[in-house]
Amino acid sequence: MFEKRYLVLEDGSHYTGFKLGSDKLTRGEIVFNTAMTGYQETISDPSYTGQIITFTYPLIGNYGINRDDFESLTPSLNGVVVKEACTMPSNFRAQKSFDDVLKEYDIPGISGVDTRSITKKIRQHGVLKAAFVDDPSEIETTVTALKTAEFPRTEVPTVSTKTPYVSTGFDLHVVLVDFGKKQNIVRELNSRGCEVTVVPYNTSADAIIKMAPDGVMLSNGPGDPDDVTVALDMINGILGRIPFFGICLGHQLFALSQGAKSFKMKFGHRGANHPVKDLATGKIALTSQNHGYAIDADSVAETDLEITHIALNDGTVEGLKHRKLPAFSVQYHPEACPGPTDSNYLFDQFVEMMQQNKQKERVTHA
Template identity: 65%
Template sequence: MKRLLVLENGEFFVGEAFGSEIDIIGEVVFTTGMTGYQETLSDPSYCGQIVTFTYPLIGNYGINRDDFESINPSIHGMIVKEACVEPSNFRNEMTLDEFLKVKDIPGISGVDTRKLTKIIRQYGTLKGAICSIDEQPNEVVERLKHTELMRDQVAKVSTKTPYPSPGRGHRVVLVDFGMKHGILRELNQRDCDVVVVPHNFTAEDIMLLNPDGVMLSNGPGDPKDVPEAIEMIRQLLGRVPIFGICLGHQLFALASGAETEKMKFGHRGSNHPVKELATNKVSITSQNHSYTVNPDSLTNTDIEVTHVALNDGTVEGLRHKKYPAFTVQYHPEASPGPEDANGLFDQFMNMMNETKKKRGDLQCQNA
């Protein structure tokens, strides 16, 4: 069945429907990963977005039970050149088309994704609609111009109630702004006693859990749309070690007095090179974000840049000068993507160890 993809700048594409047949409006973005489409479609950070996959064949290894990053995907739609109808992989359990139908997510194939990506790179991310072939593109454009994109994505994807993921190691409070399961998996592998809490938990609520460290997760949207989280982080600084990822990185920057801004078309994919300034080591990283920290706004703050993106020089890592706290813009849990930066979780473990040791030494001196 033919369907339309219409962009707010007037461009439109005719393609074939797969997945759900509902009409949807969202922000059209592109991702450059060659693999990892299952992790991408289930990443809560894509809430409200219609994702263009630049790799030409999507769905070729099907859908399996193990590679999900959330239980209920919040992606608004998928745009591909070709959707594979006969996947081949020993873990395959259903086709991409079957899964999207179950989750009521629309897709459109047969689109010139190279042309679409060049449009997004020229104009920036655009509002778009996947809709019936019977629609008039000019009427859809008018509808798009009068449509406001979502601003409450974090509230939609965050857990509503706290829950534990027990371990016998460090107690880590993981603040869920749209947490990928890969982050929780990395903490579990290090035997952390994790408590996942909602995005609007206060600093005092968190400290009542007696954490050894606090993890700030990834998540969708503009960090300035979550002011309660900014205040929570501000009140936690200096009281407990902090590690932030993606949206957590941006919220940490805002809480420390810096500023964030929207990028033209963002970073999405699993092939983004990042350099650590202290060592000049380059890691290939997985990324998914529309906003970045303004480096000029770091002046007169207590945070400094630790990592930069080699493609465009944007800020990819921060460290607090006084307190045990650091963040990265990319995804060290590698879901999907390379595992170059996985050691950052061990760095967080060491930070908690050192903080506990210092507190213990201080207590002995005061005894």
């Protein structure tokens, strides 16, 4: 339980702590998450595929893990870094400890390190490559290897569903294109009576149209949107024909399909406490976020898109809508889990858009 483990960063620094989770030793991009709760949903969010998460909240695991709060069936992150890992959780829903679940899914971690120092380093230098080491004699060679390491850029194909499947509802029909979806997107749609057909990331516009949906959603997902350009033709094939809503990576791909550009952020937005301003109403919402790329605001001016929301912390683009077509997107996570539900109304907005479009079609065909 108190075996030594080392976290090595590409800048040559390393942190000494204790082994947590799997014996497997991995490498990945190290990022930080500022949420105070929701560690189960965080480690099972496919948007973290291939990354090592540093939790800034100092105690992780105190309320355990349960079977209901996973956002994906199989977590796909490459590791976790915590100040203190609770080994004896106390909660009536708890079924396993944080360490148990990390071992079950073969995810390595480290505890007992200065997560504040790591977070400050990432904020100063930007995201860094990192690795876990159990043998201190391997630290120097690991630093050298990290400096030239290239990680696979196939995150979306790895986590997207391979075959379509349906989550039943009784009213509107939504096709959810899965780039690495969180399960709570499906839950939110189902709770509003929507039947949801989840399809692979590379599904064509023709295939989606044949499903006769009332709306199309593009999910969140990991990685660089420029690595998923296969989706751009699909987006342009449905815009104007079917109401559209994009979340996170789906938001970025929506912007790229209309000619906007994306860029890699210095350290990204990851947490459950990010303030976002609605430019139409002036209202501020606290939002759940997880992204390392953003849309270039200047590039939006050359498109048919309009910026609807901005991040108050750094002024980056957080929401877009098409000026002429029933389509909008947000960079943050209105489905929350973890995080506040301030933006949950966006699902109602999408449902209303679908209903209005459906009524328009009835009138047209009458």
